[in-house]
Amino acid sequence: MRTLVLGIGNPFLGDDGIGFSIAQELARVVKDENIDVKDANLPGLNLLELIIGYDRVIIIDAIMTDDGEVGEIYRLKPESFVKTVHPASSAHDVNLATAIEIGKKSLAEQMPADIIVFAVEIQEVAEFTDEMTRKVKEAIPRVVNLVLEEISPSEE
Amino acid sequence: MTRKIIIEPVTRIEGHGKVTIHLDDKGNVDKARLHVTQVRGFEKFCEGRLFWEMPLITARICGICPVSHHLASAKAGDAILGVELTPTAEMLRRLIHMAQLVQSHALHFFHLASPDFLFGMDADPAKRNIMGVIAEMPEIAKKGVKIRAFGQKIIEALGDKRVHPNAAVPGGMAKALSLDKRGEILNQVDDIIADCQFAVDLIKDYCLQHSEEAASFASFRTGYLGLVDTDGNVEYYDGTLRLKDSKGITLEDNVASKNYLSIIEEAVEDWSYLKFPYYKRMGYPAGIYRVGPLGRLNVADGCDTPLANKEFQNFKSLGSEGIVQPSLYYHYARMIEMLNTAEKIKQLVQDELICSQEIWVNSAKINREGIGVIEAPRGTLVHHYWVDASGKIEKVNLIVATGHNNSAMNRAVYEVAREFIKDGKVTEGILNRVEVAIRCYDPCLSCSTHALGQMLLEVAICEPDGNVQQVLRS
Numbered sequence: 001m002r003t004l005v006l007g008i009g010n011p012f013l014g015d016d017g018i019g020f021s022i023a024q025e026l027a028r029v030v031k032d033e034n035i036d037v038k039d040a041n042l043p044g045l046n047l048l049e050l051i052i053g054y055d056r057v058i059i060i061d062a063i064m065t066d067d068g069e070v071g072e073i074y075r076l077k078p079e080s081f082v083k084t085v086h087p088a089s090s091a092h093d094v095n096l097a098t099a100i101e102i103g104k105k106s107l108a109e110q111m112p113a114d115i116i117v118f119a120v121e122i123q124e125v126a127e128f129t130d131e132m133t134r135k136v137k138e139a140i141p142r143v144v145n146l147v148l149e150e151i152s153p154s155e156e
Numbered sequence: 157m158t159r160k161i162i163i164e165p166v167t168r169i170e171g172h173g174k175v176t177i178h179l180d181d182k183g184n185v186d187k188a189r190l191h192v193t194q195v196r197g198f199e200k201f202c203e204g205r206l207f208w209e210m211p212l213i214t215a216r217i218c219g220i221c222p223v224s225h226h227l228a229s230a231k232a233g234d235a236i237l238g239v240e241l242t243p244t245a246e247m248l249r250r251l252i253h254m255a256q257l258v259q260s261h262a263l264h265f266f267h268l269a270s271p272d273f274l275f276g277m278d279a280d281p282a283k284r285n286i287m288g289v290i291a292e293m294p295e296i297a298k299k300g301v302k303i304r305a306f307g308q309k310i311i312e313a314l315g316d317k318r319v320h321p322n323a324a325v326p327g328g329m330a331k332a333l334s335l336d337k338r339g340e341i342l343n344q345v346d347d348i349i350a351d352c353q354f355a356v357d358l359i360k361d362y363c364l365q366h367s368e369e370a371a372s373f374a375s376f377r378t379g380y381l382g383l384v385d386t387d388g389n390v391e392y393y394d395g396t397l398r399l400k401d402s403k404g405i406t407l408e409d410n411v412a413s414k415n416y417l418s419i420i421e422e423a424v425e426d427w428s429y430l431k432f433p434y435y436k437r438m439g440y441p442a443g444i445y446r447v448g449p450l451g452r453l454n455v456a457d458g459c460d461t462p463l464a465n466k467e468f469q470n471f472k473s474l475g476s477e478g479i480v481q482p483s484l485y486y487h488y489a490r491m492i493e494m495l496n497t498a499e500k501i502k503q504l505v506q507d508e509l510i511c512s513q514e515i516w517v518n519s520a521k522i523n524r525e526g527i528g529v530i531e532a533p534r535g536t537l538v539h540h541y542w543v544d545a546s547g548k549i550e551k552v553n554l555i556v557a558t559g560h561n562n563s564a565m566n567r568a569v570y571e572v573a574r575e576f577i578k579d580g581k582v583t584e585g586i587l588n589r590v591e592v593a594i595r596c597y598d599p600c601l602s603c604s605t606h607a608l609g610q611m612l613l614e615v616a617i618c619e620p621d622g623n624v625q626q627v628l629r630s
Contacts, residue, residue: 010217012217041216041222045263045267045304049305102267102286105290106294106297106301107298107301128196128197128200129197
């Protein structure tokens, strides 16, 4: 089984870089030839090309919800993701959830069977910086552990 | 009564934007504005970093066209080193650039714009989206994915399997193209060219069938700017700047790209973070111009590949004096460029020299200033760096394509709003048409974060004091 761990984010946009930082950390510790760890700063559809061909994909991204606490970690499946993040009334933007839907409909055989999203609640980013908010930074080791648990279930 | 209509955010463009429409006392459109959310502080962020790092940093500032920033930055670095690239390094730079153009144009056309053509602008939004295209015309959607994957594969072949390219370095390229990869590209390229031709035919038919709508939809006169090669052909990687007015008269020609400041100045408006570039001699706002596919085709005399040149000549015949004004023709121009760049990829990989290992030259020299200009998918991109004697960045100036088109996009929204709002009455369908108008320019507003979040189309009608009187949702 081939697994992709994909951190999404821009390391130069403060909290937005959380996915990038976690991927960097995981790239150092994951030494399994069946697991690729990558980072990307790309929106929805561009991500589709990265995830096709894998059996399982674990995405790490930043999220901003209405009432979430900064640093809070969410584990989402695409199903819940569509409901919570993507409004049913407007299917005409291309966010990650839509991209996954597009993949399922047009490239079914190449789409990963299993997609999990770990999202960390961030603060709004207003300027370029390579510093993250303290609470977001503190989430890094916790998410790293969650991903490690996810990719090595047999060792639990 | 003066009202303000806000459309927020504009969906199906990459990044976030907000539109406000201000009405006058009689309820007619006074002004229309596209507000771009921009993250600040880029210049400060770059200060003190070595120019060597800039191609990697700038490739990451934007998730939409990382290769464009990467290459413009590397070119600025070449100028700081004062070097000329080896022939192979330049070929590889062109190859990766063409790959990004093909990929970016395919995404925009197939996934973002095609639903409007295939289903019509007034079709139910529940169907008029990429999911609708997949459900009803899966073959078309698959072509889009295939063309994109082809471009991505080339970028990865040169960028060391990384998502964000670390392919170009000041002075050349970091990695040569292997014979295997060259073979793979050659095997696939004819098929991709055929798919690009299919896309050209699709949009050409649409434009011919809807010529009246296309001619009146967000059509207005501006100047045009783009790079051309020594024969006047559309050029994407190097070449000189040419600027034409709305009647096709060449106002500037053979301007070395490093002299961009001799023809361009930037205006500032208090309601937008994004600046408004204009043609210096005509002043602001008279000197507004457009860049990108329409700009490039409008200023050029031809394309240097056979299939694209045939389409180019057809396209030119639609305008007067070789100038095609309507915003909708951006899509047509974009597909001719996709064909052109796919053909260029073939020409590049057919030449064995592209696999040479001579890909980098160094220099001990450090010029205190370097300028790199290329044609990114959305238009002319300028990276201008000032460095100290050790090569550390002192100052940065970037002009991005969405900036050049800033005035034109505002104008496009204004034209549409004027057509659809009369005497205080807002005609149905305006929201989507405003979006369609902006989408022609394929604006990249993604300097804001990409964080997961809700995107809804919302229109707020506001009283002069800012109180929201009514909220409409798509």
